[in-house]
Amino acid sequence: MSATTTLRRSWARAASFSLLALLAAALVPAAAAAPAPQQLQFHATTLDGKPFNGLDYAGKPVVLWFWASWCPECMQEAQHVARAAAANPQVAFIGIAGKSRAPSEGEALAQIRSFVQKYGLGGITQVTDLRGEAFFRSNVTAIPTFVFLKPTGEASSLSDVVSEQALSERARQTLS
Numbered sequence: 251m252s253a254t255t256t257l258r259r260s261w262a263r264a265a266s267f268s269l270l271a272l273l274a275a276a277l278v279p280a281a282a283a284a285p286a287p288q289q290l291q292f293h294a295t296t297l298d299g300k301p302f303n304g305l306d307y308a309g310k311p312v313v314l315w316f317w318a319s320w321c322p323e324c325m326q327e328a329q330h331v332a333r334a335a336a337a338n339p340q341v342a343f344i345g346i347a348g349k350s351r352a353p354s355e356g357e358a359l360a361q362i363r364s365f366v367q368k369y370g371l372g373g374i375t376q377v378t379d380l381r382g383e384a385f386f387r388s389n390v391t392a393i394p395t396f397v398f399l400k401p402t403g404e405a406s407s408l409s410d411v412v413s414e415q416a417l418s419e420r421a422r423q424t425l426s
């Protein structure tokens with residue numbers, strides 16, 4: 251047997267094994283990634299006008315805070331939220347402002363910006379949801395409401411005024 255024949259057979263065997271490996275890989279179903287929780291399946295605009303995609307936070311610990319600028323309970327807990335977010339930087343806090351009573355979208359945005367500035371919430375990602383998409387995705391029917399999301403997608407919610415300490419504790423629980 252010549253060296254050329256031996257070389258051809260080696261190449262043919264290698265090609266056969268490669269083809270078998272590719273076929274086997276195609277036939278074995280890949281582990282499907284867990285779908286993103288419905289609470290993150292929304293698009294919005296941040297207060298500074300940038301597009302926001304909730305899916306960017308899938309697989310991360312997240313606290314969604316649903317609030318409105320006219321809500322007395324939201325005013326009461328706003329500084330608690332700011333401090334809890336600062337104390338838990340490993341958790342993404344996202345404020346979702348909606349349900350405006352303003353006569354126009356421009357006035358609603360002005361009220362939301364004023365609320366964020368007044369209560370020192372500039373360190374938290376703030377988005378507007380004047381049409382209610384995020385509220386709908388999270389089944390929010392009252393404000394204020396918090397939705398706590400673990401990286402696994404497990405979610406829990408709380409519709410009540412929450413102390414800074416309780417909020418920090420619930421935020422830390424999203425890490426496990």
